[in-house]
Amino acid sequence: MKIVVIGGTGLIGSNAVKKLNEHGHEAVPAAPSTGVNTLTGEGLKEALQGADVLVDVSNSPSFADDDVMNFFTTSTTNLIAAAKDAGVGHYVALSIVGTDREAEVGYYRAKVAQEQLIRNSELPHTIVRATQFFEFAGSIADTCTVDGEVRLPHVSAQPMAADDVSTAVARTAAGEPFNGIFEVAGPEPMPVDVWIRTVLEWRQDPRKVVADADALFFGGRPGQTALLPGPDARLAQTRLAAWLAADRKA
Template identity: 40%
Template sequence: MKILVIGGTGLIGSEVSKKLITEGHEVIIGAPSKGVDVISGKGLAEALKGTEVVIDLSNSSSPDDETALNFFRSAGKNLVGYEKEAGVKHHLVLSIVGTDRAQYIGYLKAKTEQEENIKRSGIPYTIIRSTQFHEHVTTIITVQGVDNEVHVSTVDYQPIAAADVVKYVSEFALKEPRNETVEIAGPDRDLMTHFVQKYLDYKRDSKVVIGNNHSRYMHLDIPKDLLVPLGDCHKGNITFEEWLKVH
């Protein structure tokens, strides 16, 4: 099967591409560095010739509201147009759990537009909404750290290992389109403070976690349950502790 992986050089995309190639599929890496640009449209027509599945792991260069909105609008319009001409049979989008529950956040509004664009397109699709990755804990510590303290709100958290995301994206891409949204999350659910403290303890980092009840994440006010699934979800196999042992 010929598969185009948009964002195929990123954290998830590079591993998805490797996995699918190993399984015997013809994989085209969709990235500007590979001659495929979803914004200008350069290389898309050629990359989509004979392509049955498009895996959309694209992302804007910045989470800034206007940058993200412009990126996903332009990318979505180009992809749908070229995919219809090529007769693509399945478009899979990787999105974020909670996207529709905080539309005042520009990046999440942009991701919602990405989702709605493919829903309206008429192209068979699957949308996978994922929780935050285990790998993101270092960003939390960096962004929310002040000197030797890390200020973390006691919001609900259920991170998933990037390796499990790769597994689910690859599996769902090869299945029949769901024409609906599915959610994936890690096997462990607790307060965000718990995960950050576990990471610091394991790394023997002297930083101190200062918990609070402000329900803020990356300096944004959020609902306490924004970062976790509210209903059924597919749970990954890799626990946070297991991930820590190899990172």
């Protein structure tokens, strides 16, 4: 199958392209650097020529509320139109566990809008909602650092390795449309502050991690279960300890 991966040069997309090609598919990365711009539509028609599957793992260059909403609504509208014109048989999109529970977070509102556009498009589709990536620990710590301390809500999450996310996306792209949403998550739940503290200590980062009931997470105050997947989530295999060991080797 020919599978076009929008955002195919990024963390998840490049790995998904590699996995798909290793399994005999023709996976093609598409991004501004390859001449494909989903906001303007530039290069979309050419990129989707003969495509069986469209995978969207792209991300907004700005996380400001208005910018991210414009990115996901505009790019998804353009992708849907291009996919219909090209006769694409499966539209796969990567989203986030908890998007429908965190309405105060602008990024999550934008992902909900993206999901709704895809679900209303009448295209055969699958939306994969993933939990937070282990790889985001450092950037989360940076965002939540106040006066030298990393202040985080003491709520549970179930983070996962980006490689496992790429595997889930690749398998979905190679399979039949689900015509709905399913979740993928790491194998072990843990409080967000414990996760970030563990990573920082492993990396010998001296910052103190503090559990703070008033701390924001991506601009909102998540409830105790807001970042956790549902009971039917498909669980990945990589545990935090194994990921950390591999991270140090890298």
